[in-house]
Amino acid sequence: MNVLGEMADGELVARARRGDADAFGALVERYMRMAYAVALSVTKRHEDAEDAAQESFLVALKRLEECRSPERFAGWLMTIVRNRSRNLVRRESLRDSDPVPDSTSHRGPTPDLVAERMELRRRLLEALDELPEVQREIVLLHDLEGWKHREIAERLELPSGTVRSHLHFARKELRRILGAMLERETDG
């Protein structure tokens, strides 16, 4: 990992404020997955999540002077992501569902398999939809993106105990809703 990749958020923000494209790129690299996961937890649609996450970085750059605690850039950015995502959902509430693109299409699955995976994704998104937004965020950040409780707590500015509690309930609910599907995942 390069020097910028190891630099603290505060320093990267200071450099980005001066127009340093590499520093801004490092911030994007560091938080793009998180931004996407948070956006997806709100929009529940891939393209909307992608748009919201990308736009949020641009909005954040334009408003970088408003980030009063640059070392807490992630929490501030996620607030922007959430707001952009909610606005997008409001604007496009009538749009048809746009599922996450097939992530295994390069392996050349059969049409039946593609249909089955599409169905699994649809059910996953529906199951996530049953959760409160904060639980969706936390379960995606933890079980998809691999963030630790402490990291999520810091980034989302929540107590660590609250993060653990949300994660527990989110998992329980997802297991209840997805039940058989998850069992098949375990087998297959």
Place this chain on the structure above:
Amino acid sequence: MIQDGMGRQGVNGTEGRDPVLTRALERLDPGVGDPMYWFRFRHRVVASAARELARRRLLRESTVSETVALWGRTLVPTAVLAAALAGFALLRSQDVPAMLPIVVEEILVEGIEGASIPTVLTSEEQLDTGGVILAAEAY
């Protein structure tokens, strides 16, 4: 910050992660089946930000030059004013009659017509000496 092969962070492991849920949720990661997805994502964002980044660089450069110019705008008139005041004061001081040095000798001989200090001192000295002798004898 540690990342796994997919660029995910916080992966000092799978520590605490629910493997079954993780496997299911991976279907929602657009980067799983498209290894270039996140690369393209980053590239798009940075490319879209190019104008704003350039504006910031320009703003910073102009801020530096503006600061120098601002200093110049403040310092030059101040220096000119100070120089003018100093010149004025200098000219004005030449108009005032210079204080003539008062010679001690002149003060001492003031009112003593035609007598120079040595003359006066000599006569006084003699008088004083005599006075001192008389006094000594009387004592």
